[in-house]
Amino acid sequence: MKPPEPRAAALDQTRAPYFAALLDYVDAGVIPFHTPGHKQGIGMERAFRDFVGDNVLAIDLTQIRGLDDLLQPEEALVEAQELAAECFGAQQSFFLINGSTSGNQCMMMAALNPGDKLAIPRNSHKSAMGGLIMSGATPVWMQPEVDEALHMDHTVTPETVRATLRRDPDVKAIYVVSPTYYGVAADLEAIVAIAHEHDIPVLVDEAWGPHFHFHPALPLSAMQAGADICINSTHKMLGSMSQTAMLHVQGNRIKLDRLKAVYKLFLSTSPNLVLVASLDVARRQMALDGPALLSRTIEIANEARRQLNEITRVYCFGEEQEGRPGVFDLDPTKITITVKNLGYTGYEAEEILRRRYNVQLELADLFNVVALYTIGTTTEASDALVHGVRELAREDRPVDIFSPSGVLERRMNTGTYKLPSIPPIRLVPRDAFLAATEFVPFKLSAGRICAEVITPYPPGIPVLSPGEEITPEIIDYLTLEKKAGVKMQGPYDDELKFIRVVR
Ligand SMILES: Cc1ncc(COP(=O)(O)O)c(C=O)c1O
Incomplete structure (x- = not known):
């Protein structure tokens, strides 16, 4: 496949200013009386040090003069994030060091106030639930298209978004997952057009699509499609290290001041600078050689x-x-x-x-x-x-x-294997999560209000969320998944013999 021409850039994308700042610090031979305690490897356990190598430990530094402050950048990180914004087609980009998980929390906390309604697909990643619990927003669940033949959820369609807004005109933002874990992308341009007709922002969980921006054979990226804010797990699909991700924003529907305040609230004051530098170089790699x-x-x-x-x-x-x-x-x-x-x-x-x-x-x-x-x-x-x-x-x-158990086979053969329907919401996720609760046997929990997130993993899509009524259909479905050996994430009782419900 002939690579497309790289896009012209106004900034010097051959630079990796943050990586360079770390190397300058090492070259200067500074005598460290600062964290981390291993002091560039000297105090590190030998076997680990020998394996990972001295270089990586030499740049495992802390945010001191010359190495900037991720939460309040004034030095190399200003340029590094500007370069990222240009490269990913955003107005502003933020480096994340707790994956798209923290990106989901930041997006929702920036865009929503307690009680605000968020239209959100049911097949959102469980980290979106963290954003809902923290922000106090009320989910208006959108049913993604279910593919009965492939046995998977795809994306939500523009028609579903339009119908949701018709039914619930006071929805304050649209949240979309695109692409899905399986690589299916939504019609983001059309969804953005509908949301913007209502003057509400579109938040995109593009954890699985950080590479979209760099090749015409790939789906349109969220920023190209006009979304207001999106997250990219650069560690999943590009060359940065595990835990790293980026948050991109454009337009004026997301208040930048609020976003920056939220970002400061969620990120560590001691980011791993090796991870941060890996974001800088992953961006350079995409800018120069991505296509x-x-x-x-x-x-x-x-x-x-x-x-x-x-x-x-x-x-x-x-x-x-x-x-x-x-x-x-x-x-x-x-x-x-x-x-x-x-x-x-x-x-x-x-x-x-x-x-x-x-x-x-x-x-x-x-x-x-x-x-x-x-x-x-x-x-x-x-x-x-x-x-x-x-x-x-x-x-x-x-x-x-x-x-x-043979159950699955029977169901498949009779065509009755179905994903469970979205249960009724009885409480806002935050209220249910923080409510007084009790444990009841899972099998006998029908009709109770769930107080936890139950997520078969992978793919990490909640089947029950805090505030939802536990239905017999869901008990059936989860029992089947358990029998087939699926691991459940989220439940207090790993085996899901008991479930935490609102008292
Ligand atoms: C759709 C989606 N969003 C967000 C996340 C969380 O991303 P991270 O692991 O980078 O925190 C995942 C993780 O698999 C995901 O699949």
């Missing part, structure tokens, strides 16, 4: 998808799905491998691929596994994945052991 690197990534991913689709009973959805409800566009760098016709759950396939072929996937659900292709994915790695799936498909596995 070429992504061309290669897309090519490798498309070839793998083609080869995987040649394997009998394996299906990886692709362009043929575009235009279906909730599938406005697709990110080719995420490959969803549907393994249900091989007689395996996604969880089983994930485990076998790891144990026998040393291949670790990003996500497994009941029916699929997801492989992430990024600028770090090599052709050899991709070949190993295709080989593993090919071998897996060779095994003659009877479909009747598909589910440990």
Whole structure:
């Protein structure tokens, strides 16, 4: 694939001012009487130090003169974040060191006051629930399009957003997840147009799409689509280190002063500067080489998808799905491998691929596994994945052991496997989360108000949120997921034998 021409930049994108500031500090040989306590590695446990190397410890510094202050930048971080804003097409960008999780909290706290209504898709990541609890906002849940054949939720459509605003004209902001974990992108331009007709902001959880801005074969990025604010987990899809992310903002619907105040509230006063510098260099890499690197990534991913689709009973959805409800566009760098016709759950396939072929996937659900292709994915790695799936498909596995209980198989065969409907909201999430509560047996909890978040993980989408009525359908669904070995995140009782409800 021929890489597109890099965009012209007004700022000098060859610079990485924050990384340079750290190197200057090391070069100056400063004698450190400041944190961190390991003092550039000298006090660090030997085995760890030997493994990670002296260089990384030498730049694990603290925010002193010359190294700026992430919460109140005045030096190199001003330029580093300006470069990021230009590079990602934003008016202003903020570096995050607690992932998009903190980005979700910042977006909601910046845009919403207690009691404000937020139109939000049901398949939002659980970190969005943190934003709802902290802000005191009331969710107006939007049903994403459910794909019964692929057994997954896609995005919310512009029609759903319009209908939500017609039903609830006092909604104060629209929140969208795009792309989904499976790489399905929403029609953000149309959603933004509808929201802006009502003069309300669009908040986009673009955790999985930080690369969109850098290649025309990828969906439009949130900033390109005119969204007011978005988050990017640069650590997920680009070259920055784990925990790092960026928050981008444009226009005047999000009050910058409020956003900055919230940012200061949520971020550590002791950020790991190695992480911060990795954001600076990941931006430089995208500005200079992003289009070429992504061309290669897309090519490798498309070839793998083609080869995987040649394997009998394996299906990886692709362009043929575009235009279906909730599938406005697709990110080719995420490959969803549907393994249900091989007689395996996604969880089983994930485990076998790891144990026998040393291949670790990003996500497994009941029916699929997801492989992430990024600028770090090599052709050899991709070949190993295709080989593993090919071998897996060779095994003659009877479909009747598909589910440990047999329930899943029966349901699938009769077409009655359904995601549970959104339960009625009885309390605002914040009020339920902070209410007096008690534990009751999960099986007997129908009709009670849930006080916690119950999230089958992955993919990390809450099935029950604080303030919602527990329905028999949800008890059924979660019982099935538990039987299939799905891990539940959020519940006080990991096994979900008991659930915390409002007293
Ligand atoms: C859609 C979505 N938003 C937000 C997050 C949180 O991102 P992070 O892990 O960078 O905190 C995730 C994590 O998987 C996610 O899938």
